[in-house]
Amino acid sequence: MLAMPSPDWRAKRRAAALGDIVEMAWELAREHGLAGLSLRDLARRLGMAAPSLYSYFDSKHALYDALFADGYRAMLEMDPPAEGDDVRTTLRNVARFYMQFALDDPVRYQLLSQRTIPGFEPSPEAYALAQEAYDWTAAPLRAVVDVTQGDLDLISAVITGLVSQQLANDPGGTRWVRLLDDAVDLLVHRLEQRKTHPASPRGRRTRKKRNP
Amino acid sequence: MLAMPSPDWRAKRRAAALGDIVEMAWELAREHGLAGLSLRDLARRLGMAAPSLYSYFDSKHALYDALFADGYRAMLEMDPPAEGDDVRTTLRNVARFYMQFALDDPVRYQLLSQRTIPGFEPSPEAYALAQEAYDWTAAPLRAVVDVTQGDLDLISAVITGLVSQQLANDPGGTRWVRLLDDAVDLLVHRLEQRKTHPASPRGRRTRKKRNP
DNA sequence: GTCTATAAATGGATAGAC
DNA sequence: GTCTATCCATTTATAGAC
Numbered sequence: 271m272l273a274m275p276s277p278d279w280r281a282k283r284r285a286a287a288l289g290d291i292v293e294m295a296w297e298l299a300r301e302h303g304l305a306g307l308s309l310r311d312l313a314r315r316l317g318m319a320a321p322s323l324y325s326y327f328d329s330k331h332a333l334y335d336a337l338f339a340d341g342y343r344a345m346l347e348m349d350p351p352a353e354g355d356d357v358r359t360t361l362r363n364v365a366r367f368y369m370q371f372a373l374d375d376p377v378r379y380q381l382l383s384q385r386t387i388p389g390f391e392p393s394p395e396a397y398a399l400a401q402e403a404y405d406w407t408a409a410p411l412r413a414v415v416d417v418t419q420g421d422l423d424l425i426s427a428v429i430t431g432l433v434s435q436q437l438a439n440d441p442g443g444t445r446w447v448r449l450l451d452d453a454v455d456l457l458v459h460r461l462e463q464r465k466t467h468p469a470s471p472r473g474r475r476t477r478k479k480r481n482p
Numbered sequence: 483m484l485a486m487p488s489p490d491w492r493a494k495r496r497a498a499a500l501g502d503i504v505e506m507a508w509e510l511a512r513e514h515g516l517a518g519l520s521l522r523d524l525a526r527r528l529g530m531a532a533p534s535l536y537s538y539f540d541s542k543h544a545l546y547d548a549l550f551a552d553g554y555r556a557m558l559e560m561d562p563p564a565e566g567d568d569v570r571t572t573l574r575n576v577a578r579f580y581m582q583f584a585l586d587d588p589v590r591y592q593l594l595s596q597r598t599i600p601g602f603e604p605s606p607e608a609y610a611l612a613q614e615a616y617d618w619t620a621a622p623l624r625a626v627v628d629v630t631q632g633d634l635d636l637i638s639a640v641i642t643g644l645v646s647q648q649l650a651n652d653p654g655g656t657r658w659v660r661l662l663d664d665a666v667d668l669l670v671h672r673l674e675q676r677k678t679h680p681a682s683p684r685g686r687r688t689r690k691k692r693n694p
Numbered sequence: 695g696t697c698t699a700t701a702a703a704t705g706g707a708t709a710g711a712c
Numbered sequence: 713g714t715c716t717a718t719c720c721a722t723t724t725a726t727a728g729a730c
Contacts, residue, residue, distance in 0.1 A: 284695095303600025305517045309724070318696075321725075325695055330724065376597075385588075385650050386598045388515025423647070424661050424668075431643020435635070438597050449636050456636075456668045496713095521706065533707075534714055542706065 288326055291316060292340050295333060299377045305387060309333070331390050334381065339396040341382045342403040345371055353410040358458045360414045364407060365429050365454055369447065372433040379437070383430065415461055424460070428453050500538055503528060504552050507545060511589045517599060521545070543602050546593065550604045553594045554611040557583055558618055565622040570670045572626045576619060577641050577666055581659065584645040591649070595642065627673055636672070640665050 294315055299307045309330060313320040327333045351367035354360040372379040380386055382400070392400065408422055417425075432453060436446035506527050511519045521542060525532040539545045563579035566572040584591040592598055594612070604612065620634055629637075644665060648658035 287695095305598070306600040308722075310722075319698075321698090321727095322696055324725070380598065383650055384596065384598070384646070385653070386517070386592065386596070388518040420661060420664070423658060424664060427643035427647045427658055427661065427665070428640055429643070430646050431639035431641070434596070434642050434646050435639045438595055441597070446635060446639055449632060449639065452632070452636060452672070453639070456672055459671060460664070460668055499713095520704075522704070530713095531715055533709095533716085536707075537713055 304377050334390050335393050335396050338392045339399050341378045342399040345403045357415045362454045368429050376437050516589050546602050547605050547608050551608040551611050553590045554615040557615045563622050569627045574666045580641050
């Protein structure tokens with residue numbers, strides 16, 4: 271008797287193949303650079319013909335999009351940064367978590383956080399994952415202190431900057447990594463100062479109004 | 483009478499041609515992305531045959547190297563950030579200068595400050611220019627306050643982070659640009675704190691020694 | 695969904711005449 | 713220094729048989 275393959279089985283099979291492709295794509299990207307990734311190499315390493323990839327991805331950009339989404343999914347599957355007893359500890363955990371994630375895989379960081387592939391923009395679905403990961407990472411911090419969007423933007427910029435400088439100017443070293451705790455102290459100071467003067471959070475500088 | 487072209491004239495001619503090539507290369511890179519730059523396009527836009535470029539550059543990477551050097555030379559030819567009356571004003575000037583330079587030409591920023599072209603590393607000569615530009619930018623700050631290398635590294639990281647986030651997540655906008663003054667305030671606080679407690683600049687945290 | 699064959703183009707780079 | 717001609721590899725992508 272010939273059993274019909276269940277749709278469920280088909281879907282699983284396809285998902286598994288898709289996962290293999292994405293995984294191998296990361297491997298090649300790490301070897302030859304993100305821009306150096308080629309569908310030919312990818313297919314060869316998978317033991318399949320290059321055109322076969324097109325039954326999984328409509329274009330190379332679609333593959334990049336899958337990688338982009340996969341990168342953020344990987345983040346969301348990790349143990350989240352621990353909520354500490356105070357703001358400083360919590361922010362330190364969040365910052366270390368993000369820095370670790372970025373330095374663990376520079377090519378992944380390049381795709382997720384820099385605009386480096388000409389013409390590539392993540393799809394709305396993939397970008398939604400990025401947003402989710404962003405909120406998820408910041409959640410422990412939100413739990414222990416009131417933060418504005420500006421606070422979070424500044425925090426993300428500082429961590430991003432440390433990562434960026436570390437990768438560009440001292441790859442494999444620790445020149446900027448070891449500044450992380452100092453950077454956290456600076457940011458905590460800002461948050462504490464906010465908490466102390468909730469009524470005038472930006473009151474350190476005064477601005478003239480144009481038409482008083 | 484046939485006049486011999488003076489070596490001087492030849493050198494000038496060559497330098498001018500070289501400058502034209504570099505300028506056009508920037509233009510194309512801005513159009514098609516840094517990685518999307520091709521020697522064929524470049525030659526066509528210059529009205530010359532592609533192989534002719536090889537009398538100016540030994541390889542495509544050599545062209546990238548020339549662009550890298552040119553980018554930093556452009557910085558060094560600008561009006562330097564003004565030294566202000568106090569640390570805050572001076573740091574603000576330096577930070578704004580750098581941010582302006584980066585946002586003015588994202589592709590240039592990408593080449594100068596990120597490792598994005600597979601296999602490309604600036605030559606020692608080009609990298610020396612980068613160092614020079616770095617020192618030149620920081621000079622006004624050094625003139626008004628004692629800064630350690632760690633201070634400068636943290637400062638550069640913070641500014642770089644703002645630029646990086648601005649370009650990646652809000653290109654053309656001001657979401658991170660408008661955080662610059664706040665970031666400067668944070669950094670100034672660190673520098674002031676240092677000045678107040680010169681004996682124990684990192685004494686806020688205590689560490690246990692392994693073998694006391 | 696996989697393959698072969700092939701398109702249609704681009705890539706960087708070299709040889710050698712002028 | 714500039715050109716033509718060419719190499720040879722590579723690219724993404726499509727057509728169509730199985």
